[in-house]
Amino acid sequence: MTYTELWPPLSLIRGAFERDVAQQAGDAGQAIAPPSGTHAATAAQPAPPRIAEDLLLPLTELAQRREAVAQRAFPARWAPGRLLSIVHEGRLLGVLLDKCIGGDRWQGWIAAGETDWASALDVLLEPGDEPFEPSFGMVQAWNPVTLDAAPQLCARVQGELSATRLAAIRAVHDEWATQQAPAVDAAPGRIALRTVAGVFSVLSGTPLGDNDPRSEYQAVYRDAAGKLGAAVLLTPPPAATTPAGPAPPSTPQADDTGWGARLRQWFGADRWVRPAFAVLALAFVAQNMGLFNTPVEDEEVRFRSVATEPAALSTANLVVLWKAGVTLDEAGRALRAASVEVVGGPDVTGAWQLHATDPVGALAALEGSPLVQSVRVAEGQGAR
Numbered sequence: 001m002t003y004t005e006l007w008p009p010l011s012l013i014r015g016a017f018e019r020d021v022a023q024q025a026g027d028a029g030q031a032i033a034p035p036s037g038t039h040a041a042t043a044a045q046p047a048p049p050r051i052a053e054d055l056l057l058p059l060t061e062l063a064q065r066r067e068a069v070a071q072r073a074f075p076a077r078w079a080p081g082r083l084l085s086i087v088h089e090g091r092l093l094g095v096l097l098d099k100c101i102g103g104d105r106w107q108g109w110i111a112a113g114e115t116d117w118a119s120a121l122d123v124l125l126e127p128g129d130e131p132f133e134p135s136f137g138m139v140q141a142w143n144p145v146t147l148d149a150a151p152q153l154c155a156r157v158q159g160e161l162s163a164t165r166l167a168a169i170r171a172v173h174d175e176w177a178t179q180q181a182p183a184v185d186a187a188p189g190r191i192a193l194r195t196v197a198g199v200f201s202v203l204s205g206t207p208l209g210d211n212d213p214r215s216e217y218q219a220v221y222r223d224a225a226g227k228l229g230a231a232v233l234l235t236p237p238p239a240a241t242t243p244a245g246p247a248p249p250s251t252p253q254a255d256d257t258g259w260g261a262r263l264r265q266w267f268g269a270d271r272w273v274r275p276a277f278a279v280l281a282l283a284f285v286a287q288n289m290g291l292f293n294t295p296v297e298d299e300e301v302r303f304r305s306v307a308t309e310p311a312a313l314s315t316a317n318l319v320v321l322w323k324a325g326v327t328l329d330e331a332g333r334a335l336r337a338a339s340v341e342v343v344g345g346p347d348v349t350g351a352w353q354l355h356a357t358d359p360v361g362a363l364a365a366l367e368g369s370p371l372v373q374s375v376r377v378a379e380g381q382g383a384r
Contacts, residue, residue: 006116006189010213013114014220016091068131074157078149081166083111083132083159086147088228094136095145095228096161098170104149109173110225111136116189117217118205120181123169124191125159126203132159141172142218145225168200181207188214198328316343316353320366320375330371338365353378 074082084095094111101107113135115124121142125132136158147153161169175181175196182194186209196202208214318340322331335342335354340362344353356362359377366375 006114006213006217008114008116010216010220013117013217017089017220017224062134065131065134069133069158072131074160076155076157078106078155079160081161081163082157083136083161084108084155085133085136085158086228087152087154088224092135093224093228094133094158095147096136096139096166096169098144098166101146105146106149107144107146109169110140110143110145110221110228112138112140112221114138114217115191117214118191119214119218120184120194120204120207121172121176122204123172124203125161129159129161129165139169140218140221141169142176143221143225144173146229164200168196168202171196171200172202172204185209186212188212316355316378317359318354318356318362318366318375319351319378320354321349321351321373323371323373326371334366334369334371338362338369340366 078084078097078100080097080099082097084097085092086095087093094113095108096111097106097108099107115138118124118138119142121140123139123141125137125139149155184206187206188209190206191203192206193201193203205214208218338356338361339358340354340356342352343355354362363375363377366372
């Protein structure tokens, strides 16, 4: 199978990891070699005006984005969703923090900037995630790493994702852990929007195919993540460290394996998420009604359309709690039959907030559904 040529070349990516600090300094002037049979431009022989014009726009944009990161002045404290630059073997690596697993030890994922090489398990950061360092604009959800908040890492915060975006990346990581990549053809270099778990929209590539050059690319970064975490493995974890993996919810739930528990896991895998973040997460879920309307094409990678402004959320006037084992599709059919829309949830009890234009009729319809454990009028609202 013939694949599209990806940029930057794999040899350049691999070489950047193989050079030590001294070699990097010596190779600084040779990072971009001129084509064979040509001569590099010198001070006496400036680049043609057309080439200079073509370079001006991307370089200006890069400078503006980095200036935005500097102006944002992120605090140095490590926290879930923060994007770090870390000095490792003489070069900068990006790491998106997921959660603290005890003491100063953290789990996260490697972040890189070679978006041409994106797979279905890479999440590209988008304008809504700005400001962030462009060199770390692709989170490798397939490449987890564990590290300590140690001074020798020279870590700096280069961006911060919302709780919703962090939950989306956790969901993509779960796809990697369970080997459930989308069932679409391999197409290296193709970047598109897709739905994850029927809840989140992420911008990513396509799955790996046979003889896919992205396999070698992933091997390079997987090796880098292994070396970055090697020093941590030599140091015994603190006595209070919890096992690696998803943290249990703060409140025991009856439905530990259903979709409600999965959403609580993605949104609350750590104890740092503040209520304001939770509200943002609920607004995202309510806006993306694909949660209860999952067409067949949602499993395919779709090209991004022009972004639209999120619709204003309606006020909740009903609260519903589903029975254990109820699936998204079943709940969606029940909600459509009752003519209600989701405006938030699940909360710590697993309840969802609904809005109905006809609260009395919707209340009666949901009370008669065999899928509903309980339904009531929201506090401060009346079923008129």
